[in-house]
Amino acid sequence: MTFTFASAICHKPAIGVPFQKISMLLVEHHHTNLCSKIIRSLASWQRKCRVGTCITGQQLNELHTNSAHVGPTGPTTSPSSSKQKKGLVYVSTSADTFANLAFEDWVHDNWDLSHLNLLFLWRNEPSIVIGRHQNPWTECSIREMRKTNVKLARRRSGGGTVYHDLGNVNCTFFTHRKSYDRQHNLQTVVDGMNEEWPQLDISTNSRDDLMLNNFYKISGSAARLSRTVAYHHCTLLHSANTRMLTSLLNFNADGVKSNATESVRSPVLNLREAEPRLSQEDVFQAIATEFYANNPPYYKDKEIYAISPNDEHIWKGIAQKKEELMDWDWIYGKTPKFQVEKKYREVSATIHVNKGRIDGVILYMPYDWVHSVLVQQLTSALKGVRFWITDVAMVIDTFLNDVEVDDDVRDRLETLRCLIEDCVSGHEDLQLNQLP
Numbered sequence: 001m002t003f004t005f006a007s008a009i010c011h012k013p014a015i016g017v018p019f020q021k022i023s024m025l026l027v028e029h030h031h032t033n034l035c036s037k038i039i040r041s042l043a044s045w046q047r048k049c050r051v052g053t054c055i056t057g058q059q060l061n062e063l064h065t066n067s068a069h070v071g072p073t074g075p076t077t078s079p080s081s082s083k084q085k086k087g088l089v090y091v092s093t094s095a096d097t098f099a100n101l102a103f104e105d106w107v108h109d110n111w112d113l114s115h116l117n118l119l120f121l122w123r124n125e126p127s128i129v130i131g132r133h134q135n136p137w138t139e140c141s142i143r144e145m146r147k148t149n150v151k152l153a154r155r156r157s158g159g160g161t162v163y164h165d166l167g168n169v170n171c172t173f174f175t176h177r178k179s180y181d182r183q184h185n186l187q188t189v190v191d192g193m194n195e196e197w198p199q200l201d202i203s204t205n206s207r208d209d210l211m212l213n214n215f216y217k218i219s220g221s222a223a224r225l226s227r228t229v230a231y232h233h234c235t236l237l238h239s240a241n242t243r244m245l246t247s248l249l250n251f252n253a254d255g256v257k258s259n260a261t262e263s264v265r266s267p268v269l270n271l272r273e274a275e276p277r278l279s280q281e282d283v284f285q286a287i288a289t290e291f292y293a294n295n296p297p298y299y300k301d302k303e304i305y306a307i308s309p310n311d312e313h314i315w316k317g318i319a320q321k322k323e324e325l326m327d328w329d330w331i332y333g334k335t336p337k338f339q340v341e342k343k344y345r346e347v348s349a350t351i352h353v354n355k356g357r358i359d360g361v362i363l364y365m366p367y368d369w370v371h372s373v374l375v376q377q378l379t380s381a382l383k384g385v386r387f388w389i390t391d392v393a394m395v396i397d398t399f400l401n402d403v404e405v406d407d408d409v410r411d412r413l414e415t416l417r418c419l420i421e422d423c424v425s426g427h428e429d430l431q432l433n434q435l436p
Contacts, residue, residue, distance in 0.1 A: 087295025092122035103309035124164035135260035159222025160263030167239035180230035192290030216269035258338035
């Protein structure tokens with residue numbers, strides 16, 4: 001099997017493996033640290049594999065502009081007389097979570113996959129990726145994510161929450177809607193890995209998870225289906241930071257009531273822990289080999305083509321898709337309705353949230369503890385505010401600065417402030433029990 005690492009940004013025929021091009025691209029998009037890692041990774045692939053001829057400018061034109069092949073609107077006619085669908089494997093040169101998710105959406109929206117099956121291999125920088133119908137406030141510790149600079153993304157597919165970093169291998173199988181077969185895709189991964197590494201007992205369970213030794217979860221799975229195109233993606237824990245995974249996902253969302261899709265917690269293990277000799281390149285190669293065994297290569301060689309999902313010149317409109325995925329109103333605003341309740345002694349607060357914004361605040365307290373007019377002013381000021389600690393704190397600060405009350409009432413309003421902010425942030429360090 002021949003693996004070629006070719007960049008879809010190159011338009012010159014018969015060029016070599018474009019390490020410099022990839023390097024320039026990563027630096028341009030502020031991935032200088034990642035750049036060296038990617039280049040070392042690609043160089044390692046080159047040493048381990050017999051590298052074939054790089055994709056040529058003519059092939060790129062066929063891939064991206066010729067309607068008879070894989071153009072912007074996808075392949076409209078079969079590249080050969082064979083009725084069997086052809087296969088093509090891409091690997092992303094970017095670890096930008098939003099760029100890779102945007103590439104999935106771009107292929108979904110632009111390609112006709114009647115005669116082609118595409119396998120997309122990718123990795124992400126540290127991030128939490130939630131399903132389309134999930135609630136980030138119940139799935140992960142947003143406070144810890146902000147402290148550790150871990151990004152949060154919401155994908156277009158359903159399913160549960162997953163942790164990504166450079167030790168996590170991702171596979172996306174693109175097919176025509178009529179050819180969609182989740183079990184077949186998972187079996188491709190299982191067969192590929194078991195063929196090359198039979199000592200690893202990898203299998204699927206009833207939830208379409210990939211399991212190691214029938215106990216440890218090493219992969220989650222989700223899909224997006226439309227009328228003509230479908231994609232199914234899964235993860236593989238190779239050498240991920242499981243401590244970070246545990247600290248960010250094992251989160252107790254105390255007081256939250258939500259109908260959003262909940263993730264199922266499972267014990268996890270890295271493949272590298274079970275087989276220290278297993279590299280990420282081995283994983284990619286094993287899966288690609290099995291994929292090509294089921295899908296004859298679109299071109300004569302069984303190659304892996306390195307592409308940049310940030311290249312607007314090739315994937316026209318992908319920048320906008322990335323911006324949409326990064327928008328606060330998509331990541332947080334798409335959360336289904338939920339409410340949060342907190343209590344301190346005889347005082348309690350219930351906040352109703354809709355589309356990521358406060359829909360209403362209900363405060364319960366003893367009669368005349370705080371005048372009802374002040375309570376009404378405070379709750380009215382919070383309506384429509386983003387359910388985000390900085391936004392809420394700013395509104396409450398403005399309210400407290402403008403109101404004129406005696407010290408006893410101000411102390412009680414400060415208690416209400418802590419109670420409301422605790423609802424929003426989930427901070428354990430607000431120490432409500434130490435309030436007067």
